[in-house]
Amino acid sequence: MDFGDSPEELAFRLRLREWLGNNNPGLPPSSTSDEYWAGQAAWHQTLYAAGFFGLSWPKEAGGHGLPSVYEVILDEEIIAAGAPPRPSVGYLVQGLLRHGNEDVQRRFLPGLVSGRDRWCQGFSEPDAGSDLASLRTQAVREGSEYVVTGHKVWTSYSDAADWCLVLARTDPEVPKHRGISAFIVPMGQGAIEQRPIRMINGITREFGEVIFDGARVDASNMVGEPGEGWRLAMTVVSHEREPGELGYVARYGKLVKELVRAVKERPDEHGPESRRDLAWALVEAEMLRCHVSRRLSDRLDGVSHGPEGSVDKLLMTWVEQAVGHAALSIGGAAPTEGDDTWLKVYLYSRAQSVMGGTSQIQRNLIASRILELPIS
Amino acid sequence: MDVRLSPEQVTLRDAARQMVDRLCPQTVAELDDTERAGKLEAAVVASGWLELRTATDDGSPWATGVEVAVVAEELGRGLADTAFLGPTLAADLRRLAGAPPGSTAETIALGADLSEPAVALGGTLGPGAVALDAYEATSALVLLREGDEYAIGTIAVDGGTTSVDLTRPVASCSPGATVSPIEGLHHPLGPDDLARWRGLGLAVTCADLVGVMRGAVTIACDYARSRRQYGAAIGSFQAVQHLLADAYVATEGSASIALHAAWAVDALDGRDALVAASAAKAYCARAARSVCETAIQVHGGIGNTWECLAHVFLRRALLSSEVLGGVGANLARVLAAHGIGGGDGLR
Numbered sequence: 001m002d003f004g005d006s007p008e009e010l011a012f013r014l015r016l017r018e019w020l021g022n023n024n025p026g027l028p029p030s031s032t033s034d035e036y037w038a039g040q041a042a043w044h045q046t047l048y049a050a051g052f053f054g055l056s057w058p059k060e061a062g063g064h065g066l067p068s069v070y071e072v073i074l075d076e077e078i079i080a081a082g083a084p085p086r087p088s089v090g091y092l093v094q095g096l097l098r099h100g101n102e103d104v105q106r107r108f109l110p111g112l113v114s115g116r117d118r119w120c121q122g123f124s125e126p127d128a129g130s131d132l133a134s135l136r137t138q139a140v141r142e143g144s145e146y147v148v149t150g151h152k153v154w155t156s157y158s159d160a161a162d163w164c165l166v167l168a169r170t171d172p173e174v175p176k177h178r179g180i181s182a183f184i185v186p187m188g189q190g191a192i193e194q195r196p197i198r199m200i201n202g203i204t205r206e207f208g209e210v211i212f213d214g215a216r217v218d219a220s221n222m223v224g225e226p227g228e229g230w231r232l233a234m235t236v237v238s239h240e241r242e243p244g245e246l247g248y249v250a251r252y253g254k255l256v257k258e259l260v261r262a263v264k265e266r267p268d269e270h271g272p273e274s275r276r277d278l279a280w281a282l283v284e285a286e287m288l289r290c291h292v293s294r295r296l297s298d299r300l301d302g303v304s305h306g307p308e309g310s311v312d313k314l315l316m317t318w319v320e321q322a323v324g325h326a327a328l329s330i331g332g333a334a335p336t337e338g339d340d341t342w343l344k345v346y347l348y349s350r351a352q353s354v355m356g357g358t359s360q361i362q363r364n365l366i367a368s369r370i371l372e373l374p375i376s
Numbered sequence: 377m378d379v380r381l382s383p384e385q386v387t388l389r390d391a392a393r394q395m396v397d398r399l400c401p402q403t404v405a406e407l408d409d410t411e412r413a414g415k416l417e418a419a420v421v422a423s424g425w426l427e428l429r430t431a432t433d434d435g436s437p438w439a440t441g442v443e444v445a446v447v448a449e450e451l452g453r454g455l456a457d458t459a460f461l462g463p464t465l466a467a468d469l470r471r472l473a474g475a476p477p478g479s480t481a482e483t484i485a486l487g488a489d490l491s492e493p494a495v496a497l498g499g500t501l502g503p504g505a506v507a508l509d510a511y512e513a514t515s516a517l518v519l520l521r522e523g524d525e526y527a528i529g530t531i532a533v534d535g536g537t538t539s540v541d542l543t544r545p546v547a548s549c550s551p552g553a554t555v556s557p558i559e560g561l562h563h564p565l566g567p568d569d570l571a572r573w574r575g576l577g578l579a580v581t582c583a584d585l586v587g588v589m590r591g592a593v594t595i596a597c598d599y600a601r602s603r604r605q606y607g608a609a610i611g612s613f614q615a616v617q618h619l620l621a622d623a624y625v626a627t628e629g630s631a632s633i634a635l636h637a638a639w640a641v642d643a644l645d646g647r648d649a650l651v652a653a654s655a656a657k658a659y660c661a662r663a664a665r666s667v668c669e670t671a672i673q674v675h676g677g678i679g680n681t682w683e684c685l686a687h688v689f690l691r692r693a694l695l696s697s698e699v700l701g702g703v704g705a706n707l708a709r710v711l712a713a714h715g716i717g718g719g720d721g722l723r
Contacts, residue, residue, distance in 0.1 A: 001378070001382055001385060003379055003636055003640075003643070006377070264714075267716070275717060282714065283633075283658050283659050286655045290633045291629060293377060293379050293636070294379050297378050311628050318625075318629075362621070363621035364617065366625065367618070372601075373601065373611035373612065373620065374612040376613060
């Protein structure tokens, strides 16, 4: 039982610390600025080239095959350096590793892991949100290709993406969960229209909707077997719920550090209420750091992903929204001059209880699969 | 980093779990069963768990904060009505001062609001001090102020007992009681010693709170599976399921931050151990009250009766929360650690 570093871990930490000291691009917080998203690809590639990305992924996937606890060290040092968080593509990597055949893995993992290729995820639809399995986008076989028709929404980073991991119905005759297949669709074609969606904090580079109007994808870009799409979706969303996978420990650590600085710079402006909100944000962020350490240590036994991902998602949501409330207290709810960064951080935090499966869906999963309460 | 319990720690946890399941009260009525309580006390004493923080030859404790927390969590889960917190903190205070071990019945005295250790000035105790875990305890440790440092002494525990917690009595100490210095005291306690000791106290109470939360969630889920309304178990309704899911999640978050605090007691310097424990205590104290309130709510009318164990969990949580400071005091410590509003600094 040791939260401390082994000699190997310490050596890695010191090497990483020195590198971060010289290579921090100093991007603004991810949740507040299109500038972050413009610079994120380069940061991904820089981290990868230096050997600090994909630490716990298998070597054949372009990772480093290290124990998953190294991801915690990366997050802690990113916080200490005030560097941008690591890009969140782990859930896509895990989906391809688990469900993709050798050919798909060989063709797509290197570009995904290195940051050469940008990806988005076409799961949700206007009429298929929490009830994802009711999705209506269709993929119809034509020779060696499939033709994709449908409407996807909440497709993050679709404007910059080279590839979209699309869930589409390939068999309308079977029960809804079994008729779905997954495809890696090339975004650069005329039959795909991408529209940005402006979020409540004003940023336009993260969210989008995508219209597939007879888009074409080679049959060899199917991930898994026909009808395996639902299982792939469950793999992806279970990883998408995990702060350890997402690197969010660093995201929150960085935000609270900046909030502390804001209070210390102008102590007279921040009264007991703001300070209490800040204290809770500090405590919540620390909880998540400890929790991710615990989860990733458990994985040293080879424990696989189960319903505890829903626990992690709710904890992560509580942290993000506590940080959001501290940002609102400290930055002011109605800033009348200058910088409204903290207001944007707050507004963005409301999405965390929806994205990757709503908090209500997570509670349903915990109730049935962990607490074993009866099904209604 | 590998924060899994060691095989020895798992064995310790399982032993504590078995003892708790065999000898702890299963109903409110069983709290009055003195024969059962006597067996539990004897078993805890015989196991050596009250001496985990006594000194080895080199002054380090026999067991780390993690082992203490492992036992404390199980005792909290089972509503163990026997001394653990008081004797453990007394043993650690003697160890830090280089004093010889006391009796396992020795406990510690705190100020009236439980947030600080009791301090005697000029050899006598001021008003309002109380002794924790005052079952059979006949003496309690207090701090004796000597400039910026502290010695330790004992006072007789002779006052009447009262406690919000039905499982752990608290006794008042007579104002003006004479403090007996401890013979064989090797050195006074400095700031780092006291920070580490507070860190231990907070970490042990966090572990107790985690156990209390686990116990409260368990009885609430059991009730939700068996109680039927509208022709269905109430645990099948989303409104009830979501309350219980939130309680479970709060318990897991608490377990993670409490584990870190328990590790920090011996792995970090005293100040950092106290910082880690303060964050954990604020988190666990807030969570525990909420989780126990949920347990009462899920039990409906029954939950508001004396015979339902839900309030026994809540009461135990309230006492553990206040020992060495609850939510407010520990949030202040967290801010002070970041250089905000520290006043006289972190303590």
